[in-house]
Amino acid sequence: MTATIEVLRIGQRPVRDDRVTTHAALVARAFGASRIYMTEANPEIRQGIRAINETWGGRFEVEYVDGWRPVLHEKVRQGYTVVHLSMYGESVNDVQGELRRRAADGAAKMLIVVGAKKVPREVYDAADYNVSVGGQPHSEIAALAVLLDRIYQGAQLGQERFGGARRRIVPSRHGKRVESSAYGDGDGDRPGAHKVQ
Amino acid sequence: MTATIEVLRIGQRPVRDDRVTTHAALVARAFGASRIYMTEANPEIRQGIRAINETWGGRFEVEYVDGWRPVLHEKVRQGYTVVHLSMYGESVNDVQGELRRRAADGAAKMLIVVGAKKVPREVYDAADYNVSVGGQPHSEIAALAVLLDRIYQGAQLGQERFGGARRRIVPSRHGKRVESSAYGDGDGDRPGAHKVQ
Numbered sequence: 019m020t021a022t023i024e025v026l027r028i029g030q031r032p033v034r035d036d037r038v039t040t041h042a043a044l045v046a047r048a049f050g051a052s053r054i055y056m057t058e059a060n061p062e063i064r065q066g067i068r069a070i071n072e073t074w075g076g077r078f079e080v081e082y083v084d085g086w087r088p089v090l091h092e093k094v095r096q097g098y099t100v101v102h103l104s105m106y107g108e109s110v111n112d113v114q115g116e117l118r119r120r121a122a123d124g125a126a127k128m129l130i131v132v133g134a135k136k137v138p139r140e141v142y143d144a145a146d147y148n149v150s151v152g153g154q155p156h157s158e159i160a161a162l163a164v165l166l167d168r169i170y171q172g173a174q175l176g177q178e179r180f181g182g183a184r185r186r187i188v189p190s191r192h193g194k195r196v197e198s199s200a201y202g203d204g205d206g207d208r209p210g211a212h213k214v215q
Numbered sequence: 216m217t218a219t220i221e222v223l224r225i226g227q228r229p230v231r232d233d234r235v236t237t238h239a240a241l242v243a244r245a246f247g248a249s250r251i252y253m254t255e256a257n258p259e260i261r262q263g264i265r266a267i268n269e270t271w272g273g274r275f276e277v278e279y280v281d282g283w284r285p286v287l288h289e290k291v292r293q294g295y296t297v298v299h300l301s302m303y304g305e306s307v308n309d310v311q312g313e314l315r316r317r318a319a320d321g322a323a324k325m326l327i328v329v330g331a332k333k334v335p336r337e338v339y340d341a342a343d344y345n346v347s348v349g350g351q352p353h354s355e356i357a358a359l360a361v362l363l364d365r366i367y368q369g370a371q372l373g374q375e376r377f378g379g380a381r382r383r384i385v386p387s388r389h390g391k392r393v394e395s396s397a398y399g400d401g402d403g404d405r406p407g408a409h410k411v412q
Contacts, residue, residue, distance in 0.1 A: 037235055041354035048353035074351055106384055106391040111369045142389050152372040153384035154271055156245040156360075157238035163348075163357030164364050172308045175349040187303055187350035192339050194303040 020050075020170070021126035024093075025162065027056040028086040028141070029134035036060045041159045042132055043067055047078035049166035050174035051130070055081050055089050075183030090144055093129040100145045102131040103161045107148030114168045117147065121169045130165065132158045217247075217367070218323035221290075222359065224253040225283040225338070226331035233257045238356045239329055240264055244275035246363035247371035248327070252278050252286050272380030287341055290326040297342045299328040300358045304345030311365045314344065318366045327362065329355045 025046040030039045039056060040063050046054045047067065056063070064080040071078060083089050094100060099120050120126055131141055142148055151161040166174060177186060188195035222243040227236045236253060237260050243251045244264065253260070261277040268275060280286050291297060296317050317323050328338055339345055348358040363371060374383060385392035 034234075037231075038238065041235065041238075041356060044351075044353040045357045048349050048351040049357075070352055104391075106387055106393075108386045108388055109372060111372060112386075139390075142391075145389075148387070148389060150384070150386060151360075152245050153374065153386065154241075154245040154377065155267055156241040157356050159238060159354050159356045160242045160246075160360030163354070163360050167361050167364065175306060175308060177350065180351065187347070189305045189309075189347060189350065190303055190345070191305055192342075192345060193336075194301075194339075196303075 021121045021123055021128050023051045023121065023128045023130065023166070023169075024098075025051050025054040026086055026089055026093075026129055026131045027054060027059075028131060029137060030056065030058070031134065032058050032060065035134060036063065038134075038157075038159060039063060040066060042162060043080055044070070045159055045163045045166070047071075047076065048174075049163055050170050050179070051078070051166065053079040053081060055083050055086070057083055057086055071182075073184050075177075075180030075186075087140075090129070090131065090141065093127075094144055096127065098127045098129040099147070100129050100131060101147045101149055101165070102133070102137070102141050102145035103151065103158060103165060104133070104137065104142070104148050105150050105153055105155060107150040109153075110149050110151050110165060110168055113147055113149055117149075117165075117169050118171070130162065132162050134158065218318040218320055218325050220248045220318065220325045220327065220363070220366075221295075222248050222251040223283055223286055223290075223326055223328045224251060224256075225328060226334060227253070227255070228331065229255050229257065232331060233260065235331075235354075235356060236260060237263060239359060240277055241267070242356055242360045242363070244268075244273065245371075246360055247367050247376070248275070248363065250276040250278060252280050252283070254280055254283055270381050272374075272377030272383075284337075287326070287328065287338065290324075291341055293324065295324045295326040296344070297326050297328060298344045298346055298362070299330070299334070299338050299342035300348065300355060300362060301330070301334065301339070301345050302347050302350055302352060303339075304347040306350075307346050307348050307362060307365055310344055310346055314346075314362075314366050315368070327359065329359050331355065 383394045
């Protein structure tokens, strides 16, 4: 039992950032968060994530909100630990121990704030931790992935959170192996493990 | 001294994938690779990375190639360890030890292949390792970041590789601190550490 972790995506630009926002949502889902909040997002993002839940399992949620401020301040009031990813923050190398201890408490809740450009000062002030994954410009998708990987130390890559999956990958040194459930989605899958390629 | 690590981006779709490809290049640069090869890419990607090198240091290179096949097979001939990131591969949790040992050899060379959709069988066969960062669909940007983070175990986040930087971030719990060199780029920076915000 680990803490509830949610993600708040702020500052994305419609259309231009849709693919990056989609990747951020997929990473949040695949790396152990339960939900992502986003503003001004293309409705196709939520539909896409729902389709992925149906095929690959789990109950990750995409929630559209009118603005990020009420979400941020409500979570602060609710006692969430707020972690803001920023290249200006403290190094994840230095704070990962504290974040792991907090996340190990099953009753704890954590909100990870993922900005695009020009995050307002208000977010830096509201955050319990401003955390950098290196002091070089790179990618909020990468920062989110590495932060969650550091917190969970690889345990998030297990399949336990992905109940109800129609398809499940069997790790393979060469090639592709996928197990399909009896409720295959009609694209030629048969129950049981088989080679796709 | 660690191995030379290069990245080969394959299968991206022009325009549609430009931002994702840019993120992949930035992650390769920030997380310890020396070069990324890409095909059919927007020339602005290389210009953008050069501008980032000028400001933030280092000599990361973007190299455009006509096709990925010659690069892949040339690297195989040159004795590179080829690591292909694929959700169908072996778990990074299981192979990270081997990859770290290989990367710890300063004379070794590694090519990380990062695909978009539908990577041909040929790549699976050519790779020494097909590695998954979880068996869930997510993001090649995240997969590249986590793989490099697992190999370098956080050491890649130091500033040693980024010589010649005009700007350098001083990690900060709240707010933004940036050091500018005496060769500031004229956008108002003065030498020495100062608060930007």
